[in-house]
Amino acid sequence: MINYWYYTGDTTYNEVTMQALVHQIGANKDFMPENQTKTLGNDDQAFWGMTALTAAETNFAPPPAGVPGWLALAQGVFNEQTRRWDELTCGGGLRWQKFITNIGYNYKNTISNGCFFNIAARLALYTGNQTYADWAIKAYDWVESTNMINDEYKVFDGGHVEDNCTKQDGTRWTYNAGVFMMGAAAMYNFVSLLIFNCGQR
């Protein structure tokens, strides 16, 4: 809906879009509202984080007073997920689910890690802060190390911690590939701007 406004200039749905986004923020201002904690995975939280980033990147109207800015909301998701980076299994990566009681806690899925990569890359691009770029690289390298993305850049769906993520779920969904493509494009843009700035000096 943010893109609808961004592409068309039609503001008809901006108010309802704003309302939906703000409603989802939750008490901790991290897109993990209490009514969703039982089912919310890292990927679900990250989709809201990416939406907040889109709002920042397209200059969507800022949220009402008392609510953190779009950038701050995305940074909150990023900061929380960096703390969930788990090197005890598969040599790194995020698990699908955040809570041990949820089905999928043992699954390190591509989309959770892809969304994290996407957010890190776009935060680097928006803020110019290298720390985000470092995390993006770290996330991408880990995904490649587990063969979730193989040598031909085919993107699979994820691996289980029981076998150290060595066996990939071979399904190839479009959105897994897309989230990495966009993150990589953001990194390309981030680096080109660096090179351009160096050239100017």
Next chain:
Amino acid sequence: MRSSESFYKDGVLFEVCENGKCNVDQQSFKAYFLREMAATAELAPFTHDNITAKVAVAAAAAAKTCTGGKSGNQCGLKWTTGVNDGIMGVGQSMSALEAVQSLLVDKVRGWVSARKGTGTSEGDVNAGAGVSDDEPYENDPITTADRAGAGILTALVLIGVVGGVASMVI
């Protein structure tokens, strides 16, 4: 880009589950893919022509399926058939909308950023710092009313147990 060539059937974008049954989430995947493709075209210009060509085909194919439902303009799931397949929902609307509006990617003013001095969204590098992962939800303090309610429930259970045992003994 090259590895995603297998996502197209006769040039039209399709999701692997469309060979069988897609769940509600999966019905929206094409929306994210197209959103990410359009953003890629904007961020990495060398991909632009390839992407806009694919988006144009997707948009035309998607639009052809938007003939269903009561309104007569609800979109179908499969874009490869050229007709509405009767499988309609929010994911299908999102996907078709994203396909069509992505055609406008060249008309926009481009992304802003704090780094370029064009983006003004308020940030907080420490956001989310105080949130503990161990306690997803805080419990409200226990009140007298809660205790009274718990007492009544306990009493009812006790009566049930005693009554049940008594009826078996007698």
